[in-house]
Amino acid sequence: MRRADRLFQLVQILRSRRLTTAQQLAERLEVSTRTVYRDIQDLCLSGIPIEGEAGVGYLLRQEVNVPPLMFNEAELEAIQVGMRMVQAWGGSELSSAAKQAMIKVESVLPERLKEYQSLMFAPDFYIDNDEFKFLDVLRKASRLREYLLMDYRDAKDDCTQRELRPLAIYFWKGTWTLLAWCELRNDFRNFRVDRIVNITNLGRYFAVTAGQEMHDYIKLMEAEYGGTYS
Secondary structure: OHHHHHHHHHHHHHHOOOOOHHHHHHHHHHOOOOHHHHHHHHHHHHOEEEEEOOOOOEEEEOOOOOOOOOOHHHHHHHHHHHHHHHHHHHHHHHHHHHHHHHHHHHHOOOHHHOOOOOOOOOOOOOOOOOHHHHHHHHHHHHOOOOEEEEEEEEOOOEEEEEEEEEEEEEEEEEEEEEEEEEEEEEEEEEEHHHEEEEEEEEEOOOOOOOOOOOOHHHHHHHHHHHOOOO
């Protein structure tokens, strides 16, 4: 890891925690405590308001705005590709947010990276716009834990109406899939978003229920198929 990257990460760690010891920082950054002490000293000399002492711990007493000037080419490419995928497949609201986010990232890049462009693209010219029209509704309902009434057409072209507790949305095998607790089946169900005919927000909200949450579904999948799901 470049020293500039390490210093940037050190500041980010201190921003996200309260009192952090040099040993904890060393383990996170995979360096020696001596290196951490030297980095802390250099950051303090450069004006970063780090408080604390060796053997006790360190913290930031005030908000520090550190622009992401330390991206390398691979990191920037990962951001560009991710943003392009969201713009193409993330629904109208996230698509707009991704464009604005990329503008902000590019505005603080060093000169050597301003013209860098990944050659990995996510074109949307072949995509049916109706395929993702419910993504914004599903995303908000999942976050707010709002009941939905959904008309759904399955692979056999049979249409059913379901009352759902939307839990999460996954993109896998080239399509978005809604994970939900289905009140009709009293069980977890996955629904392809491109097969949803209509959605109605019911204006009711569901509480956390043991055995019916996303982490419960993940545990079931791990027990059945092995591996780790995230």
